[in-house]
Amino acid sequence: MKVATSIVLGRQAQPALAAQAVNNAMSKAGITSANAVILLLTSEFASNPQAAIKAAAKAAACTQVTGCSATGIFTEEDWVLDTPAAAAMVFGGDIKLELARHNHNLQPLLTIAAPSAINSTWLDHHTRYGGISGDVTGQGPFSVWQNAKGDVTGHIEMFISGVKMATQAAHGLSLLSPPKLIQTSQQFDVQQLGKHKALRSLQKAWDSYRKTPEPLPLHLIMAVYGDSEKAILQGNYHQTTIISCDEADGSVTLAHTLPVGQYLSWALRDANSAQADMLLATDALSTALGSTPDFGLLFSCLGRGPYLYDGEDLDLKVVTKRFPNMPLLGFYGNGEIACINGQNQLLPYSTVLSLFSAL
Known part of the structure; x- marks a missing residue:
């Protein structure tokens, strides 16, 4: 399975953090170049994310770099708030991250948007899962990116090919x-x-x-x-x-x-209900997927995670305990997107977990 993650912390928001995160992830995946990268940066990069995006693209030897800035980011290894950091998930082999215009089989769309870019017409178009970027202020010219460059529309939408997937929200x-x-x-x-x-x-x-x-x-x-x-x-x-x-x-x-x-x-x-709901959602997702997941994406509200659980992210622990060593990437944002009963919803104070297994 040629998908892996890495998270790298630093004292300053330097592009080298993004390059190192990509290099570490590729080493874990056993690849020397990537088909695509999901790159997440903490808000310390918000004033100038482009240098870090370019550094990630150069390290991955590909231009399909997608992601956003957020107040906090995490992988299966660690979570980070209030510290400059970069996290990356790299894709190799037959698994690719592709533009929405190539979505001929109507796969669910991985969707990341800035708070100012949300509108109901766009949200209702296609089945979606994802989150709202934590960069509320939009200090720089953009807070989301794809094709290794910032997207001034404020939202991106892509799909992961070569996999089957299942998504569920946990309201808590x-x-x-x-x-x-x-x-x-x-x-x-x-x-x-x-x-x-x-x-x-x-x-x-x-x-x-x-x-x-x-x-x-x-x-x-x-x-x-x-x-x-x-x-x-x-x-x-x-x-x-x-x-x-x-x-x-x-x-x-x-x-x-x-x-x-x-x-x-x-x-x-409350924390007890949230953790119990996360356990139920994770078990239900495993059943729905019908096979052991190879990797996952988790979108969590900033009001959950360490802020809800007294300094620990017990939502993250539920997933990593249920699926040890599974590559997992996500961020703490300002809203979560999931399709519930056939309708896309923008959720507050929730988590949205997507699990994927290779075809």
Whole structure:
């Protein structure tokens, strides 16, 4: 199997880190040149990533270098936050990373985008998996790249040929309340949920869970919604964040508009649920793939990883323990992309894991 990864840390954001990551990965894969490279750089490179991209292309002896800058990056060996680093996955043999325009068999598209480049029309086109670049500020002229050069459109889309694959998202949420019908809403404000005002419903759900008088941790509570009670209870839901609460009229303002007739539950982000969900997703993916994976890509929210698990990335540990020594590459981003029930979704606070095995 001629796929391998490497991650290299340094004191400064030097192009040599990218070259070393590629060289190390090629050595592991037993190749002297690569068909393609996925190159991830930490945000310290954001002001001038092109020199590192060129260094990676030169080391790989190929121009198919794809990737992005992100706040944190990782491989199966290590994860990095707040330190200059480069991580690379190299492809050799019959496995290639190809441009979307050659996707005649309609393979799922590996998709990486800057936060400013997301739009629903583009997102809904083709089955996708991937993540949103962690470079929120876009300090340089671009934060994503392909063909060994920056892409000013802000998004890239490619597919991996020579493999079969399976993808699954892990939300890591614990439902605090049963699904209730949205009775009244106005734009982003949910007003009446079942028999109660939305804020009253939220407060009751939190009080029932905590059983102590603690303030609502709005940053940890999500609204999950779907077309039916059954869909939500089976995990087939969308999710959105809470923006604010209005004690005067009892409404809750969400990041997305929800129409009357949808069902909504309140859910909590917590480490135990997240790790359990990741275990279930990893096992389900292994079954869906039907063979031992040869490599994987993992896209994780910056709000998970070490920030959720008190300095450890237990999501990453779940995967590496389940598949020891499997080449794995990923980054901590600002959103994750997965196709759920036939519809591409931009997910918050989730992980999206894709496993691949050679044909």
